[in-house]
Amino acid sequence: MKIKNILISIISVLVILGTVLSCLGFFFVYLPGKEVQQSVQNAVDKTKTLQQAISSKDLKLAKETLVDVRRQLQVVSQKTEKFKFFQKLPRLKYYYQDSQTFLDIASNSIDIGDIVIAAIEPYSDFLGLAGSSTDSAKTTQDRIAFLTQSVESLIPHLNSIETKFGQIKSDLDKIDPNLYPENLRGYPLRSYLMKAKQMTDETYGYFKDSRPLLEKTAWLLGKDKPRNYFLIFQNDAELRPTGGFWTAYGILKVDNGKVTPLISDDIYALDAKFQSTIPAPRPIKAYHLNVPYWNLRDMNISPDFPESIKTFLGYYNKISGNKDKIDAVVAIDTQVLVDLVKVLGRVGVSGWGNFSADPDKRCDGCPQIIYQLEWIAGRPRNYIETDRKGFLGPLMQALLSNAMGSEKSKIPLLVEAAVNNIHQKHILFYFIDPLMQQSAVTANVSGSIYQSPAKMDYFHLNDANMSSAKTNLFLKQKIKHEIISQNGVVEHKVTITYQNPSKASNCNLEKGDLCLNAPKYRDWFRFYVPLGSKLVKMTGSEVDPVLYEELGKQVFEGFYGNKYPLYAQGSLKTSIQYQSSVAPSSQYTLYLQKQPGTKAIPYELWVNGQKYDEFSWTTDKIIKLSL
Numbered sequence: 001m002k003i004k005n006i007l008i009s010i011i012s013v014l015v016i017l018g019t020v021l022s023c024l025g026f027f028f029v030y031l032p033g034k035e036v037q038q039s040v041q042n043a044v045d046k047t048k049t050l051q052q053a054i055s056s057k058d059l060k061l062a063k064e065t066l067v068d069v070r071r072q073l074q075v076v077s078q079k080t081e082k083f084k085f086f087q088k089l090p091r092l093k094y095y096y097q098d099s100q101t102f103l104d105i106a107s108n109s110i111d112i113g114d115i116v117i118a119a120i121e122p123y124s125d126f127l128g129l130a131g132s133s134t135d136s137a138k139t140t141q142d143r144i145a146f147l148t149q150s151v152e153s154l155i156p157h158l159n160s161i162e163t164k165f166g167q168i169k170s171d172l173d174k175i176d177p178n179l180y181p182e183n184l185r186g187y188p189l190r191s192y193l194m195k196a197k198q199m200t201d202e203t204y205g206y207f208k209d210s211r212p213l214l215e216k217t218a219w220l221l222g223k224d225k226p227r228n229y230f231l232i233f234q235n236d237a238e239l240r241p242t243g244g245f246w247t248a249y250g251i252l253k254v255d256n257g258k259v260t261p262l263i264s265d266d267i268y269a270l271d272a273k274f275q276s277t278i279p280a281p282r283p284i285k286a287y288h289l290n291v292p293y294w295n296l297r298d299m300n301i302s303p304d305f306p307e308s309i310k311t312f313l314g315y316y317n318k319i320s321g322n323k324d325k326i327d328a329v330v331a332i333d334t335q336v337l338v339d340l341v342k343v344l345g346r347v348g349v350s351g352w353g354n355f356s357a358d359p360d361k362r363c364d365g366c367p368q369i370i371y372q373l374e375w376i377a378g379r380p381r382n383y384i385e386t387d388r389k390g391f392l393g394p395l396m397q398a399l400l401s402n403a404m405g406s407e408k409s410k411i412p413l414l415v416e417a418a419v420n421n422i423h424q425k426h427i428l429f430y431f432i433d434p435l436m437q438q439s440a441v442t443a444n445v446s447g448s449i450y451q452s453p454a455k456m457d458y459f460h461l462n463d464a465n466m467s468s469a470k471t472n473l474f475l476k477q478k479i480k481h482e483i484i485s486q487n488g489v490v491e492h493k494v495t496i497t498y499q500n501p502s503k504a505s506n507c508n509l510e511k512g513d514l515c516l517n518a519p520k521y522r523d524w525f526r527f528y529v530p531l532g533s534k535l536v537k538m539t540g541s542e543v544d545p546v547l548y549e550e551l552g553k554q555v556f557e558g559f560y561g562n563k564y565p566l567y568a569q570g571s572l573k574t575s576i577q578y579q580s581s582v583a584p585s586s587q588y589t590l591y592l593q594k595q596p597g598t599k600a601i602p603y604e605l606w607v608n609g610q611k612y613d614e615f616s617w618t619t620d621k622i623i624k625l626s627l
Contacts, residue, residue, distance in 0.1 A: 049061075049065045049068075059117060059121065062113070062117060063117050063121075066110055066113045066114060066117070069110060070107070070110045073103065073106050073107065073110070076103065077103050080096075080099055080100070080103070083096060083099075084096070094176075094179055095179070098175050098179075101171050101174055101175060102175075104167075104171055105168050105171050105172065108164045108165075108167050108168050108171075109164075109168065111164050112161055112164045112165065112168075115157055115160050115161055115164070116157075116161065118157070119157035155214060155215060155217075158207060158210075158211065158214070161207060162204070162207045162208055162211070165200065165203060165204040165207060166204060166208075168200055168204075169200050169201060169204045172196065172197050172200055173197075175193070175197075176586075177190045177193045177194050177197070177626065178190070178586065178626060180193060191612075194624055194625070194626070195624075197624055198622055198623065198624040201622060201624070202622050209442045209443050209444060210442075210443045212438070212439035212442055212443065213436075213439040213440060213442070213443040213445070214443075216436060216439060219436065220254075221254060221256065221257045222253075222254040222255045222256055222257070223256055223257070226253050226254065226255040227253070227254045227255075227327040227328065228251055228252070228253055228254075228262070228324055228325055228326050228327050228328075229251070229252045229253075229254060229326075229327065229328050229329070229330050230249065230250075230251055230313075230326045230328070230329045230330070231249060231250045231251065231252055231329075231330050231331075231332065231392065231393075231396065232246055232248075232249045232329060232330070232331045232332075233246070233247055233248040233249065233331075233332060233333070233392050234246060234247075234300075234331050234332065234333045234596070234597055235247045235333065235334065235470070236333040236334055236335065236426075236472060236597035236598070237334060237370065237374065237470035237471075237472050237473040237516070238465045238468075238469070238470050238471075238472060239463055239464060239465045239472040239595075239597055239598070240300050240301075240464050240465065240597075241300055241301055241302060241303040241308070241462055241464050241595075242300040242302070242303065242304075242305045242308050242331070242428070242447060242596055242597070243300075243305075243331065243333055243425065243426070243428065243447070243595070243596030243597025243598075244333050244334075244596075244597045245297065245465070246267050246296070246297050246298075246299075246300060246312075247266075247267055247297070247377060248264070248265070248266055248267060248377070248391065248392040249264070249265060249267060249270070249392065250262070250263060250264035250265070250392045250393035250396065251263045251264075251324050251326070252393075252396070259397075259400050261393040261394070261396065261397045262324060262393075263324070263393065264391070264392045264393025264394060267296060267297045268297065270296050270297075270316070270319060271295045271296050271297055273319050274295070274296055274315060274319055276293045276294055276295050276296070277293060278293055278294040279292070279293065279294065280292055280293055280294045280298075281294060281301060283301055283464075283524060284298060284301065286543075286559070287464075287466040287522065287524045287559050287561075288466050288467055289466070289467040289522075291467075296312060296315060296316065299311050299312045299315075300312070301464075302551070303449060303460070303462045303526070303528070303551070303595065304447070304448055304449045304551050305331065305428050305430060305446060305447025305448065305596065306430050306437070306441075306446055306447070306448055307551070309329050309331075309430045310430075313326070313329070326432060327431070327432055327433070328429060328430060328431045328432065328436070329429070329430040329431075330427065330428070330429055331427070331428040331430075331447070331596075332421075332426065332427050333426050333596075333597045334369075334370050334373070335421060335424075335426040335597075336421045336426050336427055337355075337369055337370075337373075337395070337399070338357050338367045338369060338370065339417040339420070339421060340399050340403065340414070340417060341355055341356055341357045341367075341369055341399070342357040342417070343406075343410050343413045343414050343417055344399070344402045344403060344406060344410065344414075347395075347398050347399060347402055348398065349391070349394050349395050349398045350394065350398075351394065352376065352391050352394060352395065353372060353376075355368065355369040355372055355373075355395070356368045356369060357369060360372075362514075363473060363474075363516055364474060364502045366473055370473065371514075373391065374470060374514060374516060375514055376391055377391070422445055423619055424594075424618045424619050425447060425594060425595075425596035425597070425619070426596070426597065427445075428445065428446065428447040428596055429445050429446055430446060430447075444620065447596050449528065449551040449552070449553065449593070450591060450593050450620070451552050452530070452591050454582075455582060455583075455585075455589075456582065456589045456590075456591055457490065457529075457530060457580050457582040457588065457589065457590040457591065458528070458529060458530050458553070458590070458591045458593070459481070459492070459494070459527070459528070459529060459590065459591070459592055459593070460527070460528040460529075460553075460592075460593040460594075460595070461479075461494070461496065461525070461526075461527060461528075461595060462525065462526045462527075462528065462595050463523055463524070463525050463595065463598075464523065464524040464525070465521070465522070465523065466522045466523065466524050466559075466561065467522060468518040468520065468521045468522045468523075468561070469505065469507065469515045469516055469517065469518035470515075470516045470517070471500065471516075471517055471518045471521045471568075473516060473517070474500055474501065474502040474516075474517050474568075475498060475499070475500055475521070475566075476498075476499045476500075476501065476599075477496060477497065477498055477499070477598075477599075477601045477602075478496075478497045478499075478601060478602040478603075478604075479494060479495070479496050479497075479601055479602070479603045479604065479617070480494070480495045480497075480604045480606065481493075481494045481495075481603065481604065481605050481606065482494075482495075482606040483590075483605070483606065483607050483608070483625070483627075484608060484609075485584040485588075485607075485608060485627035488583060488584065489579055489580075489583070489584070490579070490580045490582060490583065490584050490588070490627060491536070491577070491578070491579050491580070492529075492576070492577070492578055492579075492580060493575065493576070493577045494527070494575060494576050494577075495573055495574075495575040496525075496540075496573065496574050496575070497571060497572075497573050498521075498523070498566050498571060498572055498573070498574070499570075499571040500517070500521060500566055500567070500568050500569065500570060500571070501569060502517050502568060502569065503517065503568055503569060504517050504518065504519040504567075504568035504569075505517045505518070507519070517568055518568070519567065519568050520561065520565035520566070520567060520568075521561060521565055521566035521567075521568075522559075522560070522561025522562065522565060523559065523560055523561055523566065524557075524559050525541075525557070525558050525559070525560075525574060526555050526556070526557045526558075527555065527556040527557075527576045527578075528550075528551070528553040528554070528555055528593075529553060529554050529555075529556070529578060529580065530553065530554060530580060530581045530582055531549060531552065531553060531554050531581060532554065532581030533554045533578050533579060533580050533581045534578060534579045534581075535547060535556050535576075535577075535578050536577040536578055536579060537575075537576075537577040538556060538558055538574075538575070538576050538577070539573070539574065539575045540558065540560060540572060540573055540574030540575060541558025541559055541560060541574065542559060542560050542561075542562060542563045542564050543558060543559050545557065545558055546558070554581075556576055556578065558574065560572065560574070584627035585627060586626045586627070587624070587626070588624070588625045588626065588627040589622060589623070589624050589625075590622070590623040590625070591620070591621075591622055591623075592617065592620065592621040592622075592623065593620050594617055594618065594619055594620055594621075600616040600617065600618045601616070601617040601618075602614070602616060602617075603615050603616070603617040605623065607625060607627075608627075612625070
């Protein structure tokens with residue numbers, strides 16, 4: 001988490017510097033100022049060198065280049081003094097005032113760069129940066145201690161970074177992008193400025209929100225006393241509302257950074273003890289196949305991970321007798337395992353075989369570890385096997401052992417993989433302690449449905465595979481999101497294309513094949529939008545839209561799969577058209593919340609008939625527009 005903050009801050013420095021210098025360039029292209037133009041161009045060139053230094057992880061070059069950029073901006077500042085008289089001229093005074101604000105932003109951006117470099121320089125070897133100044137720890141325990149020390153020592157630096165970013169955000173808020181042309185000599189100036197504001201807001205929010213959890217590092221690592229983490233495996237090949245079908249679980253003890261597996265078992269074994277007679281909730285009755293009772297494995301029907309986990313734990317504690325007191329729940333999906341073995345290489349697990357990230361032709365090139373786990377858990381058998389999904393504990397123990405014993409060059413890659421998986425919601429956290437849980441919610445690592453402010457628009461798509469094997473392993477999606485602002489109303493039309501390019505598996509269990517790709521895919525889908533929003537039209541659902549309020553949102557629900565399924569090697573579309581309860585404004589903000597466990601989704605955003613942006617939807621995203 002800490003390292004992710006640092007990397008984001010470095011990237012943000014580059015984005016903000018680039019945008020600031022571009023705006024200064026506009027100011028002195030629009031106005032006659034050849035000398036200043038050249039100074040700005042020199043600063044731009046230095047910023048490109050800085051970007052190359054960051055890309056190549058050359059800490060020394062980055063440090064030297066920041067000094068050069070600061071020196072060049074001082075030249076720009078001196079040369080702009082001759083245009084001071086513009087403050088007394090209509091309209092031009094705004095550009096001059098903005099130019100001074102841009103210079104302040106640039107200065108604070110460089111200050112952030114200096115703070116970041118000073119903070120990470122002592123740990124450059126651990127982070128895999130060029131010009132290392134420390135020797136990486138050699139033993140597992142030394143590495144744990146080193147990691148703990150490095151994370152905790154960065155907290156004071158984040159105070160300074162947060163303050164600087166707060167000032168940058170405040171300065172950018174003073175600037176009106178509408179004063180600038182949309183395009184200047186082919187350069188999309190206004191949209192770049194809007195995106196700089198968006199990037200700054202996101203980064204500032206990330207720093208500010210992460211602080212409470214970061215300050216609990218000692219608690220997380222069990223430095224004061226051991227912590228028990230309930231680890232649950234969400235199989236995203238069978239997508240469910242919180243990220244995947246709950247298939248296996250384990251309990252890990254963390255004592256002063258050292259991880260010890262306590263138990264590992266199959267979720268079906270828990271259900272056998274549970275012997276549920278609880279009537280299945282409406283969605284399971286309506287969309288699942290032949291499931292009359294509510295089993296533990298199906299209790300994540302809420303897209304809000306804490307809500308689903310609280311329901312689950314209420315029953316689990318009764319079954320287990322709470323023998324191993326649980327301090328927190330950590331959910332992981334297959335992407336976490338794939339990313340770890342990509343870094344570590346082939347990993348052997350006693351009693352379970354070898355696992356790697358190599359492409360496996362038996363599942364159209366999916367990583368071998370995924371196919372192997374599906375084979376272990378789901379292959380047809382002519383005998384009763386009581387522990388077919390007890391792989392989680394031994395596998396995690398093997399991965400952690402390999403990670404801590406790996407060569408130092410792999411440590412930064414492992415850290416990066418872990419942080420990316422947290423950021424992209426392949427790892428979720430729930431804490432029993434209310435203060436720790438609030439910190440997790442604030443840091444956006446809890447899988448909670450975001451409670452957006454009244455004036456912020458919101459959109460969340462939630463899909464659930466309802467008894468269609470492991471089809472999400474093959475499924476592809478893309479989204480086209482159109483926003484129309486007219487007559488004081490913001491209307492959205494979101495079209496989702498679902499495609500299954502692979503052949504269906506032979507799901508005849510008597511033949512003994514592994515049923516991964518179902519011939520027909522069945523999907524329960526929900527759109528979460530602000531309360532008060534009004535449905536205009538839904539397409540692609542074979543049932544009438546179901547409308548209700550949940551988790552502080554308006555929900556539009558649909559389903560396909562009985563009459564009109566998604567066939568293997570086929571595609572279909574669903575769409576929603578609705579009027580948002582959030583009014584248009586010059587500071588319109590839309591929060592896109594990603595569903596845990598989903599792959600990167602190509603996302604097109606159109607505004608008033610024009611294509612505004614195209615990106616890969618892997619994390620929550622904030623969109624700022626002037627409507």
